Amino acid sequence: MTDQTQPTTPLLAGKTLLITGALDEQSIAWHVAKTAHHWGARIILTNTALAARMGKVRQLAEQLNAPFIPADLTRDEDVHNLLQQAMEHARGPLNGILHSVAMSMNIRKKREYPQIDYNFYQKTLEISAISLHRLLQHAWQLDALAEGAAVLTLTYIAAQRVFPKYNDMADAKALLESIVRNFGYWYGKRKQVRILAINQSPTWTTAGSSVPGFREFFTIAERLSPLGNASAQDCANLCVLLFSDLAAKLTMQTIHHDGGFTAMGISPDLLELLKPELFSETHNPSSA
Secondary structure, three states, X not given: OOOOOOOOOOOOOOOEEEEEOOOOOOOXXXXXXXXXXXXXXXXXXXXXXXXXHHOOHHHHHHHHOOOEEEOOOOOHHHHHHHHHHHHHHHOOOEEEEEEOOOOOHHHHOOOOHHHOOHHHHHHHHHHHHHHHHHHHHHHHHHOOEEEEEXXXXXXXXXXXXXXXXXXXXXXXXXXXXXXXXXHHHHHHHHHOOEEEEEEEOOOOXXXXXXXXXXXXXXXXXXXXXXXXXXXXXXXXXXXXXXXXXXXXXXOOEEEEEOOOHHHOOOOHHHHHHHHHHHOOHHHOHHHO
């Protein structure tokens, strides 16, 4: 029989986490950093120097008494130095990393998928997916992750289904999920390190809301999902669980944190939302 005594220490006590990508209060990474800190983790923050000037990550660092280390995750030297400095702050290997970095210039420039610019495309892959591989590779070389550590990254269902407006980011997320599976094997065998992707609901972040038609899709996903969309705070709560020792045997998976959206086909709530247009005379197949 297991001991059901109420724990006396916070869930993440004694753990040091490296959080990438926190920009402002809209960022999922911002919520993860604050929530993990609440549950006892020591936080180290990183983002690009430009993002630090444009956003509020330094303010968050002050709130959490957390070191901020500027780094460009597409540059090997930056990533190597980032991990070295993070280990110095942690006084040893890290217990977890949140990879929360994504950007598409093709989406920003409104280039549809058949007409994407390949230089932009390469940047999308570098920033949004290969940066995770680069983090993991340098961490492997530096032995920067502790036994049983967890690495989490954020993905979207467009990695597995077609969402035309998500454009080349869908390819990046598919690559990201492949990196989770492949590196998950190597790290699991080496040090019981867990690597997981979280398929998050449409969320009002700076990056997410830049996708064309985001407002409409957010509403549709909310209506289709039995539990409604998962918020940034909901995602932060899940990350705390996954960083903790309670998820010690969960790895190499994409976790669908979307209120049930992925499992759905259609719902009465969505039909109600679409009814005025869907059942108008101009859309009646029998009138053709």
